[in-house]
Amino acid sequence: MPVSSPARVVHTEVPGPRARERIALGAFDLQHGYRTVVVDDEKSQGVSLADVDGNVFLDLFSSFALGALGYNHPALVEVARSEEFLRASINPTSTPFLTTDTWLRFMAELKEKWAPRGTERVFCVDGGGEGIESAIKLAFMAHATRRRVAAGGPADPLQLSAEAQERVLDNEGTDSVLIAFRGAFHGRSLGALSATHSKITHKADVPAFRWPMATFPANRWPLERHADENAAAEAASLAEVARIFEQHDGRVASVLVEPVQSEGGDRHASGAYFRGLQALCKQHGAALILDEVQTGVAITGTMWLHEQFDLPEPPDLVAFGKKMQMGGCFATAPYVVTQFGRMYQTRNGDRARAMLATATLRTIDAEGLCAHAAREGAYFLDGLQAIADRHPALVSDARGRGFLLAFDLPTPAARDDFLKRCLKRGIFASYTGSKSVRIRPHLVTQRADIDEALGAFAAVAKEMA
Ligand SMILES: Cc1ncc(COP(=O)(O)O)c(C=O)c1O
Known part of the structure; x- marks a missing residue:
C-alpha cells in the first residue's frame, strides 16, 4: 500500500533560521560544515523530508541510498515499538x-x-x-x-x-x-x-x-x-x-x-x-x-x-x-x-x-518493490531522456537501472546550480562524480512523485538553457 507523503513546500532558504541555530550547536563535530538539512523526523513521512524550518522536500537523495522505505514506514515503526x-x-x-x-x-x-x-x-x-x-x-x-x-x-x-x-x-x-x-x-x-x-x-x-x-x-x-x-x-x-x-x-x-x-x-x-x-x-x-x-x-x-x-x-x-x-x-x-x-x-x-x-x-x-523500482525507474529514465532531448547542450547521459538514476550537466558549477534551483522547488537530489546529478529515490516513491520531480527538472532546465 503506498505510504502517504505530505505535500512539498519551501518557505525559507536552506538552511533556514532554525536550522542555522541547530547547526551552530553541532560545531564540535569535525564535519559540521557539510550539514545543510536539519531533519524534523516527526513530520517527515514517506518520501517527504521535513526540516526544522517547516520546509518539506521530495527526497531523491535518501542519505546516499541508505533509506529504503521512506520516513516512518509503518512496518518499521511497528518493529521499533515492540518489546523484542x-x-x-x-x-x-x-x-x-x-x-x-x-x-x-x-x-x-x-x-x-x-x-x-x-x-x-x-x-x-x-x-x-x-x-x-x-x-x-x-x-x-x-x-x-x-x-x-x-x-x-x-x-x-x-x-x-x-x-x-x-x-x-x-x-x-x-x-x-x-x-x-x-x-x-x-x-x-x-x-x-x-x-x-x-x-x-x-x-x-x-x-x-x-x-x-x-x-x-x-x-x-x-x-x-x-x-x-x-x-x-x-x-x-x-x-x-x-x-x-x-x-x-x-x-x-x-x-x-x-x-x-x-x-x-x-x-x-x-x-x-x-x-x-x-x-x-x-x-x-x-x-x-x-x-x-x-x-x-x-x-x-x-x-x-x-x-x-x-x-x-x-x-x-x-x-x-x-x-x-x-x-x-x-x-x-x-x-x-x-x-x-x-x-x-x-x-x-x-x-x-x-x-x-x-x-x-x-x-x-510484500509490496513488490523490486518490480516497482524496475517499472517506475524506467518511467523516470524516459522522462529524464525527454528533458535531455529537449536541452541537449545542458542535460546529457540520462542513465540508470531501476531507481539508480543520474544525468550530467556540462560543468560542476552548472550541476551545483541545477541542484540549488531544484531545492528551491522542493526537490532534494544529490551530486556524484564531477558533474552528475544523482537520483536515489526511496523504494516507495510513486508515479506522482516522479512526475513532480520531472516537472521541476524540466522547469529548471528551461530556466538555465
Ligand atoms: C559502492 C560503495 N561501497 C562502499 C561504500 C562505503 O559504505 P559506508 O559508507 O557505509 O562505509 C559506499 C558508500 O557510499 C559505496 O557507495
Whole structure:
C-alpha cells in the first residue's frame, strides 16, 4: 500500500533560521560544515523530508541510498515499538559468544530468501566499508592458503614456522594484490581506501597498498546510440585487466568492482563486461568481489544488481551495506573461513539492526518493490531522456537501472546550480562524480512523485538553457 507523503513546500532558504541555530550547536563535530538539512523526523513521512524550518522536500537523495522505505514506514515503526526490539537495543550481544534467537532466525531467513544465489555464508558488520574490508580479507585468505598449499606449506597459517609467523606479524606476510578500478569508491577505511579512486579528497596524505588499478568502461547513454563506442571501451578495459593479471602472475587474489560505479559518477558497464571479468578471475584463480553496497537491495529492480548480468557462476563474494541496515559480505563455499577469530567484530550479530533489516526486506517483498523500482525507474529514465532531448547542450547521459538514476550537466558549477534551483522547488537530489546529478529515490516513491520531480527538472532546465 503506498505510504502517504505530505505535500512539498519551501518557505525559507536552506538552511533556514532554525536550522542555522541547530547547526551552530553541532560545531564540535569535525564535519559540521557539510550539514545543510536539519531533519524534523516527526513530520517527515514517506518520501517527504521535513526540516526544522517547516520546509518539506521530495527526497531523491535518501542519505546516499541508505533509506529504503521512506520516513516512518509503518512496518518499521511497528518493529521499533515492540518489546523484542527494546530488549535487542539495550542488551547488546557479541555473536557468537552470546547470541540470540532473534539473530539466528535472521540468519535463517537471510540465507533462505535474500542472499545472492550460490552463496554459503554471511559475515555481518556495521557499515558498507567494513563489509568491503571483510570481503577483501576473505579473498586474500583463500588465495594465500591456495598459494601456500601449492608450495608444499600448511593450509592452516597457525602451523607456519615461528619465523614465518614473525614475518606476518611484521607486515611481511604476503605480496598478493587485488585489482581495483579508476573511479571506484569502496569506503574510507584503509583497505577499502586503497581500492578507492574516485576523489583525491578521500585519499590524500593517507598511506595505501600499491594495488593495480584498471580503467572502468563508463558506458555512454542512451546505450543503443553508443553501442560501438561502449563495446570498444569494455573490450579495452578487459584487455587491461588481463595484462595486469599477467604482470602480477599468480599474485592477484581478487578483482573488486562495483556493478555501477556510484560515487565515481554513476558509471555503468554491461552484463557481458562482468561476465568477461568473471572469466578472467576464473582463469587466474582470483575471486570476483562485487561491491553491492549501493546497488544492492532492490534499488535497481532486482534484489542484487548482478542478477541482471547473467553470470555463469555466482560472484565469489558480494559486499553489502546501506539499505540492508548493516554492512557485511556474502561468501561462496571456497571463501568460508572456519577458524574462529580470523573474522570477528565485537558488534557483529546486532539483532536490533537485524530486526529492522528483516522488516525492510519483508516489506520489499510484500509490496513488490523490486518490480516497482524496475517499472517506475524506467518511467523516470524516459522522462529524464525527454528533458535531455529537449536541452541537449545542458542535460546529457540520462542513465540508470531501476531507481539508480543520474544525468550530467556540462560543468560542476552548472550541476551545483541545477541542484540549488531544484531545492528551491522542493526537490532534494544529490551530486556524484564531477558533474552528475544523482537520483536515489526511496523504494516507495510513486508515479506522482516522479512526475513532480520531472516537472521541476524540466522547469529548471528551461530556466538555465
Ligand atoms: C559502492 C560503495 N561501497 C562502499 C561504500 C562505503 O559504505 P559506508 O559508507 O557505509 O562505509 C559506499 C558508500 O557510499 C559505496 O557507495
